[in-house]
Amino acid sequence: MTDTCDILISGGGIAGLTAAAAFGTAGFKVICVDPTPPITDGAADGADLRSTAMLQPARELLERAGLWEALAPHAAPLQVMRIIDAGGAEATPRVTQEFDASEISEQPFGWNFPNWLLRREMLARLEQLDNIDFRAGVSTKQLFTREGSAKVTLSDGVRVQTKLVIAADGRGSPMRAASGIGVHTQRYGQKALVFAVTHPIPHENVSTEIHRTGGPFTLVPLPDRDGKPCSAVVWMDDGRLAQNRMDVDVAAFEEEASLRSCHHFGPLTLVSRRQVWPIITQHAERLNAERVALIAEAAHVMPPIGAQGLNMSLNDIATLLDQAEARPDGLGDALMLEAYHKARYGDITLRVRGIDLLNRASQASSTLARDARAAGLGALYSAAPVRKLLMQMGLGMR
Ligand SMILES: Cc1cc2nc3c(=O)[nH]c(=O)nc-3n(C[C@H](O)[C@H](O)[C@H](O)COP(=O)(O)OP(=O)(O)OC[C@H]3O[C@@H](n4cnc5c(N)ncnc54)[C@H](O)[C@@H]3O)c2cc1C
Structure with a gap:
């Protein structure tokens, strides 16, 4: 036939x-x-x-595809992208920069949806x-x-x-x-662990990317869940470490994830299963x-x-x-x-x-490379035209 x-x-x-x-x-x-x-x-x-x-x-x-109208009520807007470098001796933020969509547009950078x-x-x-x-x-x-x-x-x-x-x-x-x-x-020996969390401190529509070693730990805003602020997490790390975290019991996993997030939104509570994706x-x-x-x-x-x-x-x-x-x-x-x-x-x-x-900069494990990354983030951010250009390029406007 x-x-x-x-x-x-x-x-x-x-x-x-x-x-x-x-x-x-x-x-x-x-x-x-x-x-x-x-x-x-x-x-x-x-x-x-x-x-x-x-x-x-x-x-x-x-x-154009007739999809937006049905999706819009579920959208979590991304107004600000925050990048934190926590690559020092302790897992605490040492450089924090915020890229605000209002600098280049009247709309948010985008909208987040569960797949x-x-x-x-x-x-x-x-x-x-x-x-x-x-x-x-x-x-x-x-x-x-x-x-x-x-x-x-x-x-x-x-x-x-x-x-x-x-x-x-x-x-x-x-x-x-x-x-x-x-x-x-190109392979990196790296995997992404994905899951959803609730947290006591509201995300205020800010997507937060925290760099230390092994890859970024990113919290992307989702609509509230059970009345609590909620985020989707992508935690990139060495493949073996990421795989091991799939089997760690929930309390220990939450503690490790909260530490890796520098307690930015307070203690994280796991509200989904965990999945691992090769990078x-x-x-x-x-x-x-x-x-x-x-x-x-x-x-x-x-x-x-x-x-x-x-x-x-x-x-x-x-x-x-x-x-x-x-x-x-x-x-x-x-x-x-x-x-x-x-x-x-x-x-x-x-x-x-x-x-x-x-991604290679984010994987950096040596102190020197991590320091260079933090300095680079500061330098890129401080020049307003460069900052705006980066935001426009990120959106695909350039
Ligand atoms: C952890 C993670 C987070 C991400 N976050 C973002 C993000 O925030 N924003 C963003 O833009 N992108 C993001 N991405 C990327 C994004 O998820 C992918 O680009 C997207 O899901 C891939 O879609 P796809 O349809 O190309 O591939 P897939 O989802 O892999 O779909 C391919 C489909 O093809 C089917 N298929 C396979 N063989 C056949 C066959 N012979 N005949 C017919 N069908 C077949 C499979 O069953 C499958 O359903 C992320 C990726 C990862 C890993």
Whole structure:
């Protein structure tokens, strides 16, 4: 049996679901497949407990995809980004700098959402649109392309003929491999532990990144939970140490996490399970092959610093959508996909390199390197034009 569509999206992670909603809303006929049915309840086993800070420019795409209205009531605004260096002999802050969104804009830097909630609202949006066919429990298996179209065989035996395959199937992307596109990968021996906490001191919509050694400890605002201030935590550290903390009993874990947070918001109370994520930097050698476009982690993976990962993915989607709408007859042709590669590749490699450098600085274990990091933070912050430029670059405005 052969099905036809304009766009086949391989992967229904947050990037794939957003792409499906965006292209579906624009009127294209979309099939999106994923072997793992999305988990839309934060308390369920296997739920993605990470949160994603959608930066200011992301909002426009979420509006175009018909998603923003449903997401807005759940948004925790990020007004200030606070960076603390606690790399001295004691785990106490020695340099604290605050980057305030009001210096560059009337809006906050962005809005934070739990990943499981994003999935829930995205699936609800897909259900509203007749031209989107989301197939959970099905994966892409084989790819065959010609100049005029692609044929993809799915795990249930169905074949799909399409003009464009969007590979949103993650860091190990099977469609990227089937297209013969290689990757450059960098490993750090580092893992991120993610969990949610409540704390007695309010976060006041400030995202706080604390650097000591091993990687940043970041608290990102979430809406209150059980009437208490709540934050999503990403704690990056040496892989073995991070893994060991998965099994430490809750009281000891809370004590260690509170100490690592320099007691910034008071004692932390764990209110979620813990999950561990390997940290790598990776980018694809190209973003396109015949009838195939790579987006999101299929194209670029980086350490979770500065909320860049998914926000870059949304830029990938917005760029493809602009091109598809400008020339619908050329959907998926070589002209469109070459233009996509050219439009996105420079920005992707620049950001991948920048985040790699920041991550290495944050891992620093020697006293000298930690002192240099603290001095660097002070110097970057004290010059107002540099500070504003950094904030604009972080948001993707430059
Ligand atoms: C700890 C942590 C915190 C982060 N915080 C932020 C943040 O604050 N802001 C931000 O912008 N980014 C953040 N990121 C990055 C962001 O989470 C990722 O960029 C994003 O979740 C990746 O989305 P994705 O859809 O590309 O990949 P995935 O979520 O990996 O989705 C890929 C999907 O493809 C499916 N798949 C695999 N094989 C096939 C196949 N053959 N056929 C069909 N489907 C297939 C998989 O089942 C999966 O559902 C963070 C990352 C980490 C690790």
